[in-house]
Amino acid sequence: HPELTIRQVTASVEEIEESYIASLEALLLGAVLAVVVVFIFLRDWRATFITATAIPMSLIPTFLVLEPLGQSLNGISLLALSLTIGILVDDAIVEIENIVRHMRDGKSPYNASMEAADEIGLAVVATTATIIAVFAPVGAMPGIIGQFFKAFALAACISVAFSLVVARTLTPLMAAFLLKHQKHEDADPFWMSGYLKGLGWSLKNRWKVVAIGTALFVGCGVLATRVPFEFLASGDTGRAGFSVELPPGATLAQTDAVVQRITRDLRARPEVTSVYASIGGQDVNQANVYADLTDKGERDLSQQQFARVMVDSWKPIPGARIGAGVAQQGGGPSDGTSYRFAILSDNGVALTAAARAVEAEMRTVPGLANVxxxxxxxxxxxxxxxxxxxxxxMGVSTSAISQAVRVATIGDVDQNLPKYNLGDRQVPIRLRLTRDAREDLSVLETLRVPTAMGTSVPLSAVADVQFGAGPSQVLRQDRSRVATISAELDGIRSGEAAAAVSKLPTVQNLPAGVRQVPAGDEEFIQEMITGFAIAFGTGILLMYAVLVLLFKSFAYPVTIMASLPLAIGGAFVALMIGGSSFSISSLIGVLMLMGIAAKNSILLVDYIVMAEKDGMPRLEAIMDAAHKRARPILMTTFAMGAGMLPVAVGWGADVEFRQPMAIAVVGGLISSTFLSLLFIPPIFTIIDDVAGFLRRRLGRMFAGQRDVPAQAATPAE
Structure with missing residues (x-):
């Protein structure tokens, strides 16, 4: 048919492709920045090359494992890899930095690789094990939240596990045969003397440091309450959707006329490239209209601003209810542009009155539109x-009245209808009154209703017939009637909208028998917080168990995990400064922080314990650990921060979802690193003193359990 021309009107695949390409760009750029950071610190291209090798050697096996597990290369898994790109070089950085330090002490590359790998082995295994311990329970979370976290947890855990294998095998091997002695001296960086002085003050005033750290954590917790909550951040996808609803009973032609006007208005806008409309999805009085927009850089209005302007321009259309955004099918979360409030009751009258009162008050809330x-x-x-x-x-039953009215207005049930045979199928023959007759009360009143005696009487003799009005549909939830008030968000988040609505007088004083239930994104936010609490607790316990097994102590893991509050507080501060909300993407970042924030403490505590076993006094061991482990701590932190920098800055597509996660991780890294370098050593001394006191008390209490009772002498016969 050469006369036919097929042209694409609208599609969502371009958005997916842009997000995929942006994720790959962030992945590659993050890898390059992480390698650059390593070179700046080590000033050795051979060591930098060995460290960079860990990235492809960790990523490629990850793809091989994800495929048999049924995981696709989707936005979530790519996001996990782009955020963990700095972690993939983390173990290799610690290994290679330790090897280089031993070489600068005069050892050969082979001997330095053997000794350094043996020295740092426990710390490398511990840092990787804590990350896996955090994400293992996260991947098993139930519900929609769990589906997001499952792909993320698998990608993160598998890639980090392979990075450990590479760091413990390939990195020392390559270092032993590729590294060469450098001529420059291993001088301390310019900041080391100032840091050691500050650490000395912290150790002398350890209780003041604990008080300062506690105050900072409490202050960050207070600031965290000001961070708005939402499930998914609204993004600019370049595709604006509009929902159209006419009064019940409207015809398809009337709906089409309104949609035609909306289509003409959209096509007249310079931001619109094409328009697609779907009429009669659920009912003939409903329609959805989609407008594809130009690129974000080519228009002055964002997608949400454009939708708000167009909806306001359509308010004069009589009888039409037009809103921004298309209703989410299947009960999933919204696109972050709407808010829903729901109340339940078994009393329909009280429910309707309460819903109307809440609706009137919601119209006064700033930031809520089109209630x-x-x-x-x-x-x-x-x-x-x-x-x-x-x-x-007259012997007339209510079932007889119901059947007479039903047959006359909508026809009999299909089982009772006669069929017209068309060979391969049967067409039911439905008889009913004409449309004009159905709207004439005098005709309906003359309908004949059969009696028990075999006669018939007019409907008006046994029933009253009149016009009225009723709900277009009755919705139920948990076997109770439910009323939902929806609104579009205009410059606020769903968490802020929920907080404002909860303060309304009617909401705080609902009538007896009427109760509020979570609805829309608020329901998913509650599920997210509940799942996060369970995953957080499980991750903490698993992390503690792993550290206890590795360090063979119940006290040292407490010191290591003391850095977690500092990291979480820094994440919330960064979100507030960056103007981001606490959403599911931010939650992923906070959970990731739980694993990587413990890295700094592990490197410090591991060296302190090792030095004390070699006979070094505790204070000297702490200062020596800080001196030798401060540089790898900063290297890994800067490498991870550089790897996440492209996502945090918001380069590429789909930044609204990816950016809050990276902001939370970068903020937590900064706070946990710079504070833990001064905070963890004093905490270590306190925990060590407490553990020593308990060890002595318990040792005296159970000292007799170690002694073997003397055998009584057997008398000679």
Whole structure:
């Protein structure tokens, strides 16, 4: 058919492709920045090359494992890899930095590789094990939240596990045969003397440091309450959707006329490239309209601003309810541009009155636009009310009245209809009154209703027939009637909208029998917080168990995990400074912090314990550990921060979802690193003193358990 021309009107695949390409760009750019950081610190291209080798050697096996597990290369898994790109070189950095330090002490590359790998082995295994211990329970979370975290947890855990294998095998091997002695001296960096002085003050004033750290954590917790909550951040996808609803009973032609006007208005806008409309999805009075927009850099208005301008321009259309965004099918979360409030009751009258009162007050809340109450949607109907006394006298049952009215208005049920055979199928023959007759009460009143004696009487003799109005639909939840008030978000987040609505007088004083239930994104936010609490607790316990097994101590893991509050507090501060919300992406970042924030403490505590076993006093061991491990701590922190920098800055597509996660991780890294370098050593001394005191008390208490009772002498016969 050469006369036919097929042209694409709209599609969502471009958005997916842009997000995929942006994730790959962030992955590659993050890898390059991480390698650059390593070179700046080590000033050795051979050591930098060995460290960079860990990235492809960790990523490629990850793809091989993800495929048999049924995981695709989606936005979540790519996001996990782009955020863990700095972690993949983390173990290799610690290994290679230790090897280089031993070489600068005069050892050969082979001997330095053997001794350094043996010295740092426990710390490398511990840092990787804590990350896996955090994400293992996260991947098993139930519900929609779990589906997000499953792909992320698998990609993160598998890639980090392979990075450990590479760091413990390939990195020392390559270092032993590729590294060469450098001529420059291993001088301390310019900041080392100032750091050691500050650490000395912290050790002398350890209780003051603990108080300062506690105050900072509490202050960050207070600031965290000011960070708005939402499930998913609204993004600019370049595709604006609009929902259209006409009053119940509207015809398809009337709906089409409104949609045609909306289409003409959209095509007249310079931001619109194409328009697609779908009429009659659920009912003939409903429609969805989609407008594809130009690139973000080519228009002055964002997608949300454009939708708000267009919806406001359509308010004069009579009888049409037009809103920004398309209703989410299947009960999933929204796109972050709407808010829903729901109340339940078994009393329909009280529910309707409460819903209308809440609707009126929600219209006064700043940031809420186009407030719609589902309980307020009514349609005209004909009410047939039987008169029981007259019906009983004439022998007419209510079922007979119902059947007569049903057959005349909508036709009989399919099982009772005659069929017209068309060979391969049967067409039911439905008989009913014409449209004009169905709308004429005098015609309906003359309908004949059969009696028990075999005669018939007019409908008006046994029932009252009149016009009325009723709800267009009755929605139920948990076997109770539910009323939902929806609104579009105009410059605020769903968490801020929920907080504002909860303060309304009607909401705080709902009538008896009427109760509020979570709805929309608020329901998913509650599920997210609950799942996060379970995953957080499980991750903490698993992390503690792993560290206890590795360090063979119940006290040292407490010191290591003391850096977690500092990291979480820094994440919330960064979100507030960056103007981001706490959403599911931020939650992923906070959970990632739990694993990587313990890295700094592990490197310090591991060296302190090792030095004390070699006979070094505790204070000297702490200062020596800080002196030798401060540089690898900063190297790994800067490498991870550089790897996440492209995502945190917001380069590429789909930045609204990816950016809060990277901001949370970078903020937590900064706070945990710079504070833990001064905070963890004093904590170590306190925990060590407490552990020593308990060890002495318990040793005296159970000293007899170690002694073997003397055997009584057997008398000679």
């Amino acid at each position: 719609v109450n589902t309980a307020a949607i009514a349609r005209p109907e004909i009410l047939v009310t039987p008169r029981p006394d007259q019906a009983a006298l």
